[in-house]
Amino acid sequence: MSDSFKILSPDGAIEPTGTWSLGTRAGDFVFIAGMRGIDPQSNELVEGDVARIRQAYKNMELIAKSEGASLTDAVRLTVFVTDMERYRPIVNAVQEELWSGGPYPPRTILEVSKLNQEDIFEVEGTFYAPLSNGHVKI
Amino acid sequence: MSDSFKILSPDGAIEPTGTWSLGTRAGDFVFIAGMRGIDPQSNELVEGDVARIRQAYKNMELIAKSEGASLTDAVRLTVFVTDMERYRPIVNAVQEELWSGGPYPPRTILEVSKLNQEDIFEVEGTFYAPLSNGHVKI
Amino acid sequence: MSDSFKILSPDGAIEPTGTWSLGTRAGDFVFIAGMRGIDPQSNELVEGDVARIRQAYKNMELIAKSEGASLTDAVRLTVFVTDMERYRPIVNAVQEELWSGGPYPPRTILEVSKLNQEDIFEVEGTFYAPLSNGHVKI
Numbered sequence: 001m002s003d004s005f006k007i008l009s010p011d012g013a014i015e016p017t018g019t020w021s022l023g024t025r026a027g028d029f030v031f032i033a034g035m036r037g038i039d040p041q042s043n044e045l046v047e048g049d050v051a052r053i054r055q056a057y058k059n060m061e062l063i064a065k066s067e068g069a070s071l072t073d074a075v076r077l078t079v080f081v082t083d084m085e086r087y088r089p090i091v092n093a094v095q096e097e098l099w100s101g102g103p104y105p106p107r108t109i110l111e112v113s114k115l116n117q118e119d120i121f122e123v124e125g126t127f128y129a130p131l132s133n134g135h136v137k138i
Numbered sequence: 139m140s141d142s143f144k145i146l147s148p149d150g151a152i153e154p155t156g157t158w159s160l161g162t163r164a165g166d167f168v169f170i171a172g173m174r175g176i177d178p179q180s181n182e183l184v185e186g187d188v189a190r191i192r193q194a195y196k197n198m199e200l201i202a203k204s205e206g207a208s209l210t211d212a213v214r215l216t217v218f219v220t221d222m223e224r225y226r227p228i229v230n231a232v233q234e235e236l237w238s239g240g241p242y243p244p245r246t247i248l249e250v251s252k253l254n255q256e257d258i259f260e261v262e263g264t265f266y267a268p269l270s271n272g273h274v275k276i
Numbered sequence: 277m278s279d280s281f282k283i284l285s286p287d288g289a290i291e292p293t294g295t296w297s298l299g300t301r302a303g304d305f306v307f308i309a310g311m312r313g314i315d316p317q318s319n320e321l322v323e324g325d326v327a328r329i330r331q332a333y334k335n336m337e338l339i340a341k342s343e344g345a346s347l348t349d350a351v352r353l354t355v356f357v358t359d360m361e362r363y364r365p366i367v368n369a370v371q372e373e374l375w376s377g378g379p380y381p382p383r384t385i386l387e388v389s390k391l392n393q394e395d396i397f398e399v400e401g402t403f404y405a406p407l408s409n410g411h412v413k414i
Contacts, residue, residue, distance in 0.1 A: 033382030034354075116385060
């Protein structure tokens with residue numbers, strides 16, 4: 001492995017419960033595992049659709065920030081929901097709030113059959129955090 | 139944000155209607171949001187399966203080209219359809235046409251439950267457009 | 277196309293049967309098409325859930341290795357299954373075996389409606405293989 005590759009497990013993040021890690025840095029990019037609305041305090045799903053979806057984005061943000069990337073440094077989001085009609089408006093509202101009205105990253109939104117733990121929402125984000133900017137682990 | 143990061147909104151492209159952008163450049167890569175067969179003139183879905191799927195690829199191509207990447211610079215495509223048996227042969231035929239018989243980029247094709255607007259096809263593409271090649275916005 | 281971009285077709289890999297390639301190298305990254313449990317000898321699906329899922333990872337690994345990347349250089353995996361309850365435990369067990377107990381790459385796991393050939397499992401992997409490390413085609 002190169003010096004510019006590392007597996008991420010920042011303080012305050014959720015705990016992976018299986019054979020996966022939260023994210024990686026590789027070169028100038030940060031790749032984050034699909035995040036769901038799990039409360040990092042209890043490692044349990046947050047109650048309420050809006051709160052749960054917001055928590056998923058916050059879980060992603062915490063990992064990105066640990067490598068010096070903010071939400072506006074997202075190069076792409078892929079969003080998975082289990083009901084397009086029901087959850088897409090909530091996803092839009094939560095992103096409007098978290099990105100302060102834009103601009104927003106490119107996004108692909110898909111309705112899939114099932115997520116882990118019968119969950120309703122998952123977001124997979126990729127971020128740009130150039131090493132030459134002197135980004136370091138906070 | 140770094141000089142080597144930007145959100146893309148080239149002339150002639152479709153208009154994003156929600157909390158998302160068409161694409162980003164980050165370093166040497168171009169990340170494009172899932173593209174569907176929307177006519178950039180009317181911002182409405184193209185009629186006809188073949189024409190609509192071709193339009194989705196053309197929408198992706200226009201954004202890639204704005205950063206100096208052509209279809210043969212795609213590093214990966216992820217294709218989402220709502221009926222594998224029905225649409226995969228069309229996807230193959232359209233790609234054969236657009237890539238002039240190959241070589242083709244790596245592709246993952248998946249049948250999902252639903253796409254936005256009850257659409258039938260979406261393609262998420264990533265491209266390589268090295269800054270050192272002097273790529274500039276056309 | 278740049279010198280640092282190439283389409284991958286290493287010896288011993290499965291044969292793409294449609295309008296797609298196995299993978300690309302672009303800069304320091306290797307992008308691999310969704311891999312399924314196809315036996316490269318016969319180009320047919322391996323029998324048995326565990327064996328088939330393991331074969332899919334091995335197919336991915338062979339392509340990554342041809343560019344100097346090992347499984348621990350994966351920056352992200354996206355896993356698609358057609359039955360979350362049935363296949364996720366197998367996926368975990370196979371990854372535990374192949375990654376020798378970890379650490380593991382970030383992973384997103386999704387249940388989708390259908391895969392090509394009515395298959396049960398597909399894995400899309402991205403790897404880091406810096407050119408500056410002198411990685412060459414084996």
